[in-house]
Every structure is written in C-alpha cells, then in structure tokens.
Amino acid sequence: MRIWRPIVAAAALSLTLAGCGSTDTPETTPTSAGPWQFTDGSGEVVKADKTPTRIIAHAGEAAALMSFGIKPVGVYADESVKTDPNLKGLDLTGIEILGEEWGKIDVEKAASLRPDLIVGDYWPAEKAHSGLEEGVDEKSKKLKELAPVVGVSQGKSIVDLAEGYEALAKSLGAKVDAPEIAASKKKFEDAVTAFKAAVASKPNLTALAMSPADDKVYVANPEFAPELLDFQKWGLKVVNPDKPDPGFPYWENLSWENADKYQPDLILWDGRSYTDTANAEWGKKQPTWFAIKAAKADAVVSWPAYWLHTYGHFAAELDKLTTAIKAADENVGS
Amino acid sequence: MSSSTVRARRALALGPGLAALGVILALVAFGSITLGSRDIGLSDVLRALVGLDGDGSIEHTVTVDMRVPRTLLGILVGAALGVAGAVLQGVTRNPLADTGIMGVNSGAAAFVVLAITVLGVRGVGVYIWFAFAGAILATLLVYAIASLGREGATPVKLALAGAAVTAGMGSLTTGIVMTNVDALNELRFWQVGSLAGRYAPILTGVAPFLIVGLVASLACGRALNGLALGEDTARGLGQRVGLTRAAAFAVVAVLAGAATAACGPIVFVGLVVPHLARFICGPDYRWILPYSMLLSPIVLLLADIVGRVVARPGELQVGVVLGVLGAPVFIGIVRYGRLSEA
Numbered sequence: 001m002r003i004w005r006p007i008v009a010a011a012a013l014s015l016t017l018a019g020c021g022s023t024d025t026p027e028t029t030p031t032s033a034g035p036w037q038f039t040d041g042s043g044e045v046v047k048a049d050k051t052p053t054r055i056i057a058h059a060g061e062a063a064a065l066m067s068f069g070i071k072p073v074g075v076y077a078d079e080s081v082k083t084d085p086n087l088k089g090l091d092l093t094g095i096e097i098l099g100e101e102w103g104k105i106d107v108e109k110a111a112s113l114r115p116d117l118i119v120g121d122y123w124p125a126e127k128a129h130s131g132l133e134e135g136v137d138e139k140s141k142k143l144k145e146l147a148p149v150v151g152v153s154q155g156k157s158i159v160d161l162a163e164g165y166e167a168l169a170k171s172l173g174a175k176v177d178a179p180e181i182a183a184s185k186k187k188f189e190d191a192v193t194a195f196k197a198a199v200a201s202k203p204n205l206t207a208l209a210m211s212p213a214d215d216k217v218y219v220a221n222p223e224f225a226p227e228l229l230d231f232q233k234w235g236l237k238v239v240n241p242d243k244p245d246p247g248f249p250y251w252e253n254l255s256w257e258n259a260d261k262y263q264p265d266l267i268l269w270d271g272r273s274y275t276d277t278a279n280a281e282w283g284k285k286q287p288t289w290f291a292i293k294a295a296k297a298d299a300v301v302s303w304p305a306y307w308l309h310t311y312g313h314f315a316a317e318l319d320k321l322t323t324a325i326k327a328a329d330e331n332v333g334s
Numbered sequence: 335m336s337s338s339t340v341r342a343r344r345a346l347a348l349g350p351g352l353a354a355l356g357v358i359l360a361l362v363a364f365g366s367i368t369l370g371s372r373d374i375g376l377s378d379v380l381r382a383l384v385g386l387d388g389d390g391s392i393e394h395t396v397t398v399d400m401r402v403p404r405t406l407l408g409i410l411v412g413a414a415l416g417v418a419g420a421v422l423q424g425v426t427r428n429p430l431a432d433t434g435i436m437g438v439n440s441g442a443a444a445f446v447v448l449a450i451t452v453l454g455v456r457g458v459g460v461y462i463w464f465a466f467a468g469a470i471l472a473t474l475l476v477y478a479i480a481s482l483g484r485e486g487a488t489p490v491k492l493a494l495a496g497a498a499v500t501a502g503m504g505s506l507t508t509g510i511v512m513t514n515v516d517a518l519n520e521l522r523f524w525q526v527g528s529l530a531g532r533y534a535p536i537l538t539g540v541a542p543f544l545i546v547g548l549v550a551s552l553a554c555g556r557a558l559n560g561l562a563l564g565e566d567t568a569r570g571l572g573q574r575v576g577l578t579r580a581a582a583f584a585v586v587a588v589l590a591g592a593a594t595a596a597c598g599p600i601v602f603v604g605l606v607v608p609h610l611a612r613f614i615c616g617p618d619y620r621w622i623l624p625y626s627m628l629l630s631p632i633v634l635l636l637a638d639i640v641g642r643v644v645a646r647p648g649e650l651q652v653g654v655v656l657g658v659l660g661a662p663v664f665i666g667i668v669r670y671g672r673l674s675e676a
Binding site for chain 1: 646649
C-alpha cells in the first residue's frame, strides 16, 4: 500500500497567491493631494503626482511615521516585531508584517499591498536604504521596483533623523502641530535640557560605551553611533577609543586581558544586551570586568544602541541617562 | 642498509625525540603564560605564579585566572584533536579524515542552538554540556548509518554518512539561528575555535573526559597498525575489526566532542599534525599517537600566542590564526612532502 502524497496541496502552495489586500483603511488617512515631493537622504528629489498613502516602511522608520499619525500598510523588521525596541507597545493591527529578519523581505506579499511609497533610512556609507543593502537576499531587493524609496540619511545625529521623519510625515499630510505630537516633542526638548544640565554639573565625568561579550570586550566608536555623537554634542565626554578595528570601525576590540584599558566614570552599556543584573553577572563571569572601576562601583546605565528614530523614544532613554549621570561620581575612574 | 636496520635506528631515535617534544611543549606552555595581549613583565608573571603578589592586582588575575587555565586547556584540547585526527585517519584509512567529517562540529553547534532556543540555556559553562552531547550523538548517528548494510562501517560509507549528518545538522542550526538573535550571538562566540574566555570551570569540566580519552587512545596503536594492513589481513591476523573500529570511534567521539564543546571547532591540527607525526615516525601508530599528542598542543599554543600578540589590544581567535597560517603549510605538505598514505 503506497502512501498517497497530497500533490495537489503542494502544487497549490507553489502558486503565487493573488493579492488579497484585506487592509482596512486607517482612520486618519490624509486626503490624497498632489503633486508630492521629498528630498531623499541620497540627495535625490523623489516626486509623485499625488501624495502617497499606501506606505511600506522599515521598523524604526515605521515607528517614526506612526508617532506622527501616519500608519503604514506594511512593515519589515530586522528581528521579531515582538522584540524590536522600535515597535514595542505599538498597535500593529491592520499592518502586514513583511519580514522579521535582516535581509529577508516577502516581496510578493509587499506587492499585494500595492504600495505607493517605501520608507527606509538611507545609509551614506553603503549608499543604500535599509533593507536594500549589500548582502540582503537578491529577492528582497525587488522591493524597490514596487514604489519609489525614500528615507532620511543615517549619519551624525538622531535629532536629524527625528526631524527628517517629521518633515516626511508632514509632506505626507500629517498634522505635526497636533497637540499630542507637539507635547511629545516638547518632552524631548525638556529631556535634552535636563541632560545638558546634569552633564554641566559634572564637568569631569567621562563615559565609555561598551558591549561585553564572552570572548572580548567591545568599545563603541562614537564616530559611527549617532546617539553617542548627540551625547557628545550636549556636553557628555564619551570616550573615543584610540584603535577602532580597521575592518569594522564601529568598535574597538579589547581582549579580556585588557578590559581595563579605559577607566571611565560611567559605563554606557549596549542596550541590546543590558539587564539590571548584567553588571554583577559579568563581574562574576569575567575575572577582569571589575578591574574597570566604574563596573566595580556599579556605575552602569543602558545606552540605546543604533535604533532610535523618534522623539518619544529618545526622550525616555535620555531621562534614564540623566538620572544615571546625576547619580554618578565623576572621580570613580580617576 | 636493510630496512630492518632503518627501523631499529628509527625506534632508537623516537624515544628521545618524544622526550624532546615534551620539553618543547613545556617551553611553549610557559610562553603561553608569559605572553599575551596584555604586556606583563616576566618578574610579575613569576611572582604571580608562585603567589608572592597576592594583592589582587590585575596582573595576578590575568596570569593565574586567565592564562594558566587557557594554557592547560590548550594543551589538553590540542592533544585531543591531534590524537583524534590520527585515530580517525587510521581507522578510516583516509589521509584527509578529520573530526569535522564525523559530524562532531555540526552536531555540537546544532545542540548549542537548540539548548539556547528551546531550553533558554545561557552561558558557556552550561552549554558546553549540550555541545558535548551533540558531538557524541552526531558521531553515533554517523556510525550507525554507516553500519547499515552488509560490510558494516566501511571508510566510504562513513565519509558519506558523515557528510549527510553534517549537512542535516547544519541546516537545522541555520534554520534556528535565522529566527533567533540570541542564538546567533551565542553561536557566533562559539563558531570559530578559540581559547579566549574559557576559565577554570570549563577546564575542570572537560579535563576528565579528555584525559581518559587520551589514555585510552594510546591503547589503540596496535589495533590501528593491524587495520592499516587492510581489513582482510587484519582479520587473518585474528583481529576483531568491527570491535576495533567501534572502540576507535568511541575514543574519537569523546576526544573531539569534549574539545569542540570547550573551544568550538578548531581546524587544521587534527588534519595536519598526524601527517607530521607520520613523517617523523613512519607508519607505526604506536609512535604516531604519542607524537600527535605532543605536536598538536605545541602547534595550537603557538598559534594562540600569535593570535594574542598580533592584534593588541584585542586578540585573534586561534581558529583564525590556524586557518591563515595553516593553509600554506598544508599546501606545502601536499605538494612537497609525501602525503603518506594513512
């Protein structure tokens, strides 16, 4: 008796499913008007006859647009939408999830949404938008054939990024002066003021952005971390490591034997691996971790590494840092 | 000069040669304790070793808590990989066999990511046991698949089964890692062989297995000599071929499994050092095994020292150094040496 294989089912699966865009129209879609244009991070001016309304966006960029009331029809993320810090607490109902892994976007599903705009950060170093960089699945790159791609340039400041998406949202019809949006922006400005004041009261305080790992300790290079550049701009002395890895200049690598190469007063801990107990755990696990005086003194705080896009998120993270700076002893590392 | 006098002369020289290798290994081990990515003066190292500086200084910590366990682990793991490679080449009569083709590395990796994703295990100290179990199970699976059919586990069937299991485990690992960032981060630490970040608990965890495996391997020499004559001849000489093969595989699984669990997959030593040993000793496994056991840790520790000194203030994984330095050496052996038939 041979087992009958469900060939029909297999064949059906291999068929491309026709677009069944069952997306309910979001409540505050701005009325399409035109013509529309926006200057992309690459410098190119992208034009359309009418204002785009069906937007597919990368995770953080989607969060930025949503903070101004523009709801995309589809989102692609680099990790699970449950863990992506940008999407935490956001209501994603009615938004198609088109990918939850770097370099993999379900372009067929994206096409079925009939998008008229794709939004992803522009990375000047790679001359590509998020999701379309070198190294992603070739299939993912077809996303750019569905609609024009725009994004704000990732570079020297998170503030620039937030302002850029504010401008994009405005061009798409968002009322950026609405009271709740204005309040969120005001909150951010207050957070910056408080941060600056806290830093000013501790003129000798130095901070080091770190990410300990099992085989090495990594020290972040502010040159490639816009949020660290912002902190420096606002007066915090974030240490620039003197020997970034030439092949991957985001970090300087320290062997665990050299964990104490820098002696900051405050450790900014990579938020992707920070937990409340991390410092004690690493002290137990790595014989030299507590040779860093700040670690020994438990002067550690989470740093929002490489993901911020919105005023709201930045404000919340800044408040945490301000508290830590106020509590820090500026002579720990000396 | 007849061949018997050559043999006799050779045997005369091999014993002292082994002793000389022991001395060299001791010197390299001392080098591994005194040299590293941190610059510590010789007098500080010596004071730390004899416990005269008990002030909790970082020099003391680095020397005693980091370099000493690292060096001991390097010696044990190096010896284990060299011997496992030699035994495997002997039992499969395949001069290019190394523990990788037995599914050891892929099995260990698959179990590490399974432990991380399914059981939420964290920390090197815990997941080495999963790696160990995975390596052993993969080897058993390869052996079981190869044993199907009439002639039992022939070298060809072993190579095929090894390739199949490696591919299967590999896709399992990739599938999990693609959807789990944590697993990817843990695996990244573990995917290139390295002696960094392994301290006393890992050393004491795997040392018993490695020591037992090394001692047991030395008992395989005669049997491997018999197998080298071909299976029929070995049977004619009264050897129980199946039993020999199973015992040899058990030794390889324990040695390579524990070594890989502790340090990740380290290439090159298990493949090349046995050839070096054969080049010195000739075809007698009773010499090849102890020579491999001493030569491998010398090679591994030297590569590790290089990796720690050239990339200050960071360090290079020993697996990377071996890959870079090992490739030309291997090509040289193949081209100019006599890649002696195992």
